[in-house]
Amino acid sequence: MFYIVEFYETQEVEVVPAAWVADDVCQWPTYYKPDELAKAIKNEEQPGDSWEEYRVRILYKAASYKAARLKLPEAETHTDLQTAEEDDDMPRRKRKRNVIGGVDIKDTVWRIMKHLFTNSLAKQLNWRGVNGKTAFHSLQLKDVITGTVRNNHLTATATDQEVEAYIKRWLHLAGDRDGGRREREEKRRASQHTRPQEDEQ
Structure with missing residues (x-):
């Protein structure tokens, strides 16, 4: 199980294993390098004694890491994914995050x-x-x-x-x-295709 959570202090939105969150507190390995962090999240690594704790709010729950990642862009523009469908008429700009998360x-x-x-x-x-x-x-x-x-x-x-x-x-x-890129490639191929015909004339 994975959660998309919002960190109260910085308003960042991230995917984390459910095992990292308890009572609205997320344990986080602040000293991990970006690649180590990504691996720890995907593998649902168990929190260590030296991990720091941050207050969070759960925005969405997913059965797999992939499913949670697919919902992440939406989470960055909605305050609550579970009720996102109800407020789709709200101006999108008003739902933007003050801080956008990222692993590096x-x-x-x-x-x-x-x-x-x-x-x-x-x-x-x-x-x-x-x-x-x-x-x-x-x-x-x-x-x-x-x-x-x-x-x-x-x-x-x-x-x-x-x-x-x-x-x-x-x-x-x-x-x-x-x-x-595809459009430029198609134009280049079209140019190459017409050039021999021009030479024949």
Whole structure:
């Protein structure tokens, strides 16, 4: 059994084994590296004596880790998944989390960027503002994202350089999302297909 829980202190949302939660308190291995943490969660590792305790609220219960992970994006936009269907008419922005969870810096930054920007808007941005695009590094939003990443207790020590690197990478890949890569590949193949016919003429 797995739970999706919200940490009261930071409002982060994460998937954890049910064995880690009792009486609205979640035991958490704060000293684990991201890969160790992911493995511990998937394998339902038993909490150790040195694990720290955090107050949480259970948002959703699932029989498997995979099922819980599939519900996680929805949990980040709903205050309570069990009653989410009842309030689907509420403006989605009002249900956004102040802090978006993530197991490492990349995961956290990319989740934040995905919630803040549509892909069409992301295509109009790059870090330096070259090629007529808007310069992301000059936006105050950059500092907001860095602060949000550091509010996650798993990424509290993230440096400005690390956050910036993942923002740059996410923006760079905007053209590949929503079928962009496939569309470019199809155009390239079409171009190669028509070129021999032009040569024959």
